[in-house]
Amino acid sequence: MRLYVNIDHAATVRQARRTDEPDPVRLAVLVEQAGADGITVHLREDRRHVQDRDVELLARTVRTVVNLELAAAEEIVAIAERLRPHQATLVPERREEITTEGGLDCVGGAARLRTALGRLTAAGVRTSLFISPDPPAVAAAAALGPVAVELHTGRYAESWRRGDAALAELAAAARQAKALGLAVHAGHGLTYENVGPVAALGDVEELNIGHSIISRAVFVGIERAVREMRERIDRARAAS
Numbered sequence: 001m002r003l004y005v006n007i008d009h010a011a012t013v014r015q016a017r018r019t020d021e022p023d024p025v026r027l028a029v030l031v032e033q034a035g036a037d038g039i040t041v042h043l044r045e046d047r048r049h050v051q052d053r054d055v056e057l058l059a060r061t062v063r064t065v066v067n068l069e070l071a072a073a074e075e076i077v078a079i080a081e082r083l084r085p086h087q088a089t090l091v092p093e094r095r096e097e098i099t100t101e102g103g104l105d106c107v108g109g110a111a112r113l114r115t116a117l118g119r120l121t122a123a124g125v126r127t128s129l130f131i132s133p134d135p136p137a138v139a140a141a142a143a144l145g146p147v148a149v150e151l152h153t154g155r156y157a158e159s160w161r162r163g164d165a166a167l168a169e170l171a172a173a174a175r176q177a178k179a180l181g182l183a184v185h186a187g188h189g190l191t192y193e194n195v196g197p198v199a200a201l202g203d204v205e206e207l208n209i210g211h212s213i214i215s216r217a218v219f220v221g222i223e224r225a226v227r228e229m230r231e232r233i234d235r236a237r238a239a240s
């Protein structure tokens with residue numbers, strides 16, 4: 001299973017003081033050295049954390065792969081077309097949200113998403129849609145023709161201590177997506193404590209994790225934090 005580490009929150013700390021540290025580009029080097037399979041970074045329209053300069057440099061320096069999260073907005077899609085990251089994951093954005101709160105509306109936003117997917121595919125970029133783990137959402141996403149879907153694990157992250165209903169929901173959505181010919185990724189709210197059951201889902205091939213790793217790094221350093229997450233994922237996968 002691939003582990004892509006989201007480094008947005010290093011930029012969040014930097015932007016709190018509008019200075020030049022911590023530099024997410026330098027952090028990405030350490031994350032890769034620690035065993036991550038890729039770097040995930042979200043260039044938001046409001047540039048609240050990651051800046052254009054960060055994405056430009058990451059595109060040139062990352063040795064693994066870059067997964068660029070972006071809204072289906074003209075300006076941001078154009079940047080992805082030019083930089084051609086390995087993967088682009090289209091996500092919803094709302095100005096007032098603290099973090100991405102749910103999946104894309106692949107029905108109401110179908111035309112806009114289809115256009116963005118077409119442009120990214122033409123640029124040679126692997127495409128993914130960030131969606132809720134619901135049967136209608138999976139079906140609607142598949143109809144748009146991406147390579148992959150990333151299942152929003154927020155409901156699971158909020159309720160995993162109270163039962164396994166949300167995990168079963170993720171498992172069913174992953175099976176459905178794979179049956180429709182899609183690669184299956186997952187992410188949002190995954191931590192060292194709750195990642196195991198999701199990592200054990202055989203139909204999921206990639207996890208995107210950021211906040212928990214960056215938080216752990218405050219205490220133990222980024223390389224140890226990445227290695228610890230890598231080890232938990234690998235143990236859960238081997239035991240499944």
